[in-house]
Amino acid sequence: MRIARMAPGFLKEREICVMLLASLEQVTFGYGDVPNLVDANVEIFSGEFVAITGPNGASKSTMLKLLLGLLQPWRGKVFMSDRTGEGKKLVVGFVSQQIAAFNGGFPSTILEFVRSGRYTHGSWLRRMRPEDHALTEQALRQVGMWDLRHRKIGELSGGQKQRICVARALAQESDLLILDEPTTGMDQESRHHFYDLMNQQVKEYGRTVVMVTHGLSEVQHYLDRIIELERKEDGGWKCCTTTSCSGHFVPVG
Numbered sequence: 139m140r141i142a143r144m145a146p147g148f149l150k151e152r153e154i155c156v157m158l159l160a161s162l163e164q165v166t167f168g169y170g171d172v173p174n175l176v177d178a179n180v181e182i183f184s185g186e187f188v189a190i191t192g193p194n195g196a197s198k199s200t201m202l203k204l205l206l207g208l209l210q211p212w213r214g215k216v217f218m219s220d221r222t223g224e225g226k227k228l229v230v231g232f233v234s235q236q237i238a239a240f241n242g243g244f245p246s247t248i249l250e251f252v253r254s255g256r257y258t259h260g261s262w263l264r265r266m267r268p269e270d271h272a273l274t275e276q277a278l279r280q281v282g283m284w285d286l287r288h289r290k291i292g293e294l295s296g297g298q299k300q301r302i303c304v305a306r307a308l309a310q311e312s313d314l315l316i317l318d319e320p321t322t323g324m325d326q327e328s329r330h331h332f333y334d335l336m337n338q339q340v341k342e343y344g345r346t347v348v349m350v351t352h353g354l355s356e357v358q359h360y361l362d363r364i365i366e367l368e369r370k371e372d373g374g375w376k377c378c379t380t381t382s383c384s385g386h387f388v389p390v391g
Contacts, residue, residue: 157184157223159314159346160205165214167197167204173212174200180365184223184313187340187347191354192367198350199235199318201367205348206232206316222313231255231307233300235318235350248294248302249287252278255309277308280335282328297323304332308339315339317349326356333357 162180166173174197182188182205190198203209204216222228246254255277256270278284281301291299300320307315315336321329337360339345351357354364 156186157219158182158217159184159219159228161215161217162201162204162211163215163217165204165211165216167200167209167211175204178204178214180205182314182346182348184346185340185344186362187337187360188349188363188365189354189357189361190348190350190365190367191352196367196369198367202232202316202318202348202350206230226313228314229310229312230314230316231310231312233303233307233315233317233320235322246291247288248278248283248291249274251291252287252302252306252309255306273311274309277305278302280308281305282331295323297325297328300324301328301332313345315345315347315349317347319350319352321351321353329353329356333360336360 158181160180160182162178165178166176167178168174178201180201190201192198200209204211205218207216207218210216218230219228253266253270253274256266256274275284278287281304283298283301283305286294286298291302294302300323304317304320307317317336321332324332333356336347336349340347340362349357358364
């Protein structure tokens, strides 16, 4: 799908300027001799809610790591903007799928862990400001974990660990939220609350959410786009089938 461009890196729809934040262009990557992703093309724009979906083993997590620069492609181009449309430093919040790595001996409390996200806005040596404490509390309340704030992380269930990692990303005031199956371990009520929360981040705060999910039917009506990974006839995964959901962007040509 092509998007009407108004200026390099920008689009406009109904007088709203939208910026290209990240992209993969003809990217091929693999972990061995055989490529996993083949000729992947992805564009992520500011202010949209995007789901990445596909079967197990379809390199969805790999795609996120390529976008984040955690992996280097065999060939092709990866772009991640370092600035927002307002010229501020782009803040990226990443919630990994490997949340269970927090073991019973992890020393931090929930409150300390989420509050540490505020250091992205200054030196690790600076004192916490009232704003930092307020945003930490707000983030924990948004994910329903404020009452447990003094618990040790290692004592939490998998779903609770997912929630506090999301809370830390929210406390960072992330411009771009990249979430790898963030609802794993959550019950249905918690999942629906989470989708409502992410939709609010996009619609009210202008943030961008990119989420790997298997629960497409639950979240689909919130989405601006779906990026699907499909297997190529000669092996490897191709990207992508891009489906317009809510008509957030207007295709041309």
